[in-house]
Amino acid sequence: MSSHSSDPERYVSENQEILTEIIKHSSNKFVRALAIAAIIEYGDEPTVEQLIDELEAIRESQGGE
DSSP states (O other), X not given: OOOOOSOHHHHXXXXXXXXXXXXXXXXXXXXXXXXXXXXXXXXXXXXXXXXHHHHHHHHHHTTOO
C-alpha cells in the first residue's frame, strides 16, 4: 500500500488493483461499497467504466438480470 496521502485521486490510482480485488472478493458489503464509492468518486473515467463492466459480469455470473 502507498504511503499516507491526503490526495484521494492519487490513492485510488495507486491502489486501483487492491480496490478491485476488494470489490470482487470481499464478503463484507460495507467494505465493498466503500471501495466502489472511492473508485466512482476519485477514479478516472476508464476506471469507472471498467468497474461497471466488471460488476455487470459478476451479476450475470450469479444469474442476475
